[in-house]
């Protein structure tokens with residue numbers, strides 16, 4: 061990670077944690093502006109932060125991690141020049157999903173290590189362990205996919221990668237939210253407990269800017285049009 | 301918590317040229333039968349292995365002194381992903397090139413290295429892995445095959461099972477109990493056992509498809525020189541488990557069914573069926589993601605890190621993907637359709653072999669247990 065990106069993360073993380081799910085634009089937008097975040101993708105020449113898409117990933121992911129009540133990615137993308145907004149928002153939701161899944165996983169792991177039943181922490185039970193391992197794989201895939209899309213955006217055209225990343229993230233939502241709630245038992249079903257801030261947003265983000273059907277149809281027809289013999293050469297040419 | 305810290309993979313500048321080289325080589329020699337191209341890293345073809353050796357595509361990262369080519373880990377990664385994506389028959393040398401020679405180079409004495417490593421790099425010497433026994437599967441620390449000292453020699457007695465490629469291999473690296481009365485992980489050592497040593501016998505085990513890939517291997521008073529001990533006596537457990545990240549995260553953990561996916565793309569091209577297009581899209585997204593994940597682990601390994609948790613995650617997701625492809629294709633495609641003949645054949649082959657994907661190299665349950673531990677559970 062570059063130094064500016066680390067610095068960005070170190071600024072955004074505590075702020076998003078403080079503002080959290082109840083943040084509102086009216087009250088808290090100025091706090092985000094103090095750090096220059098809405099102008100993240102505006103060039104320095106024009107008074108912006110001059111960030112790239114990997115920087116955007118870092119910020120968007122953290123906004124998902126803390127279930128930030130303000131749609132910061134929408135603000136950032138509104139202000140950015142020369143981007144395909146629909147695609148960029150799909151990318152943003154993938155990053156937010158990646159962050160929120162990691163947060164829900166952390167919450168779940170913390171909870172099962174604390175909560176005791178049958179005289180021991182739930183996390184000692186193999187069935188619980190195996191479920192959370194499955195969850196971790198899905199969260200990892202969503203994170204890796206978001207990263208791949210960010211790298212592609214920084215290289216140039218990224219419509220294939222964003223389609224794939226949003227689709228992969230969407231699929232991870234299904235598994236991740238189900239397991240997070242299952243291991244939490246009834247407490248996770250309350251308004252008071254923080255899991256709902258993550259899972260309710262995850263369900264929303266899965267639908268927004270392209271659900272599974274939308275992206276799989278788009279991606280599939282594209283791959284089919286290119287033909288079986290081009291699939292692998294195309295895939296490798298994207299990164300070489 | 302960040303489950304998977306991906307960093308930008310710096311693909312080598314030589315990647316396009318290497319890909320071209322492999323693609324040409326495979327086109328010249330490769331396997332045209334799509335069924336044989338599925339799960340191709342279990343298909344042994346010594347002639348092809350020798351060809352790769354001649355082309356400098358085996359032992360790519362090893363020192364020149366031992367027949368290697370001193371290229372980077374990522375250059376090797378490019379070559380193996382190309383071979384697997386093309387369904388090339390790489391089974392003969394696969395294990396030797398992936399893990400046995402690296403282990404010999406790291407821990408072996410000069411005699412062992414000289415005897416085996418250059419021959420592996422030429423594509424002429426093959427290896428098998430002697431871990432599992434009739435009483436020791438997932439619970440590997442319970443192995444009972446024994447090594448006892450007799451003067452300057454070691455004497456091996458016991459049995460290994462499920463040994464892939466023992467019948468085409470020249471040597472085995474075996475994990476055995478070298479300290480009488482020792483328990484569990486203690487008292488285990490690794491030995492390099494030539495398959496033609498007196499007292500070694502190999503019995504085929506035919507798998508459910510009718511193929512002969514794995515075996516039982518028996519040891520009866522097999523006498524080995526002191527130099528057959530690999531690394532340090534009684535450190536066998538640590539040695540055997542140290543390089544698992546290498547074994548678990550490679551492209552072979554997600555590409556075993558790639559041929560079927562490509563046949564699906566071909567078939568869907570002739571059908572104009574939205575459901576098939578969506579299936580192709582979903583499987584393509586997963587392939588793209590898994591490639592990134594696997595390459596990202598390779599990049600970390602190349603930097604000398606040991607991303608054990610990430611590697612295990614790649615294996616679990618990758619195996620699930622390779623297993624899902626035949627199931628999903630079967631669910632979506634009418635095999636009564638004459639145009640689906642190839643798809644049908646490849647699919648049925650993979651339906652039968654795919655249960656092994658989440659057994660070989662550590663079962664799904666054991667792998668998930670390792671992930672859980674990595675998350676801080678138990």
Ligand SMILES: Cc1cc2nc3c(=O)[nH]c(=O)nc-3n(C[C@H](O)[C@H](O)[C@H](O)COP(=O)(O)OP(=O)(O)OC[C@H]3O[C@@H](n4cnc5c(N)ncnc54)[C@H](O)[C@@H]3O)c2cc1C
Nearest residue numbers: 429430431432437438462463464656659660661663665666
């Ligand atoms: C195609 C193929 C090739 C192979 N090649 C080799 C080879 O070259 N060399 C070699 O040494 N071995 C090889 N193996 C063996 C492989 O490593 C073993 O099959 C594997 O370790 C599992 O052991 P097992 O088959 O005895 O199953 P078992 O250990 O008996 O397990 C049976 C089932 O119980 C589950 N289980 C076991 N313990 C637990 C637990 N504690 N908690 C929850 N579930 C559990 C397992 O996950 C599995 O689902 C190969 C296997 C296959 C299928």
